[in-house]
Amino acid sequence: MFCKWCLRELVHMLKCRRNRGQKIVPIFYKVKPSQVRYLKGRLRDAFIARNESVDGIDFKEWEDALEEVSKLEAFESEEIDNGHEGTLVEMIFREVMLHLKRLYQLNVSKQLVGIDDRVEQIMRLIDGVFNRTRIIGIYGMGGIGKTTLAKVLYNRLSSNFQCRSFVANIRETSQRKGIYYVQNQLISALIENFGGVANVDEGIGLINL
Known part of the structure; x- marks a missing residue:
């Protein structure tokens, strides 16, 4: 014993x-x-x-x-x-996973003012349910902290999911390198040993799975 x-x-x-x-x-x-x-x-x-x-x-x-x-x-x-x-x-x-999440958390400044209320507002919309799809849009003029808010939410929620991905600067990246490059960023974080997609249609098909 x-x-x-x-x-x-x-x-x-x-x-x-x-x-x-x-x-x-x-x-x-x-x-x-x-x-x-x-x-x-x-x-x-x-x-x-x-x-x-x-x-x-x-x-x-x-x-x-x-x-x-x-x-x-x-x-x-x-x-x-x-x-x-x-x-x-x-x-x-x-x-x-909760204790290991610091290994994959995004870098966010600890000196953030006024973001806690925004985070809690969105968390109430999510309502702690992680077994079905949720799409949340964060909009506003440039430079007001939308990406920072998204990063904080990602760090807060990521431990609830086995697979997760944060894709930043989608518009700029897709304009320079093509939307299939962004698709590869997303899918490679979710599928182990992912070989990449060659075109947009292939990427759409994989994401729809």
Whole structure:
């Protein structure tokens, strides 16, 4: 029930969390955090048995690590959708994507004034529904921050989608390089190992899929 190497890895992960700020998302699968924190029942018996075969220093580190991880924000399998594992996996995926989204976020200045209200207005239109198509138009005269607003919305929403693409300067790019170049930008972000389209009609066909 307790693996020596797994416990040592847990100790190391928690050290990385404290020293480097790394994120840990515990998953308590068919066990409650309190059982890990206070080592009750079979868990305690297994832990004591393991302690007999290793030195006491390891035991104290492991005990502290289990207590620490049991206090972190976590997923409890039995508390999610009556133990339905599919829902648990989906929630874990969303949580991981949320923390990884900084890897693909667009560069936006942090010194933005008055944009929060605009973002919230659009978020209310979206209404948190991501299972059907939404088209939102942002219009206005040049230089008022339309592209910046679009970038902020992209960063806010991107973690909800497995595939995503942000194509900027469409009009200028299509005038210089052709609309099929813009199509390639869009499709290559959505399709792995995409070889590119040769013409506009081919691009339209792929996008319609």
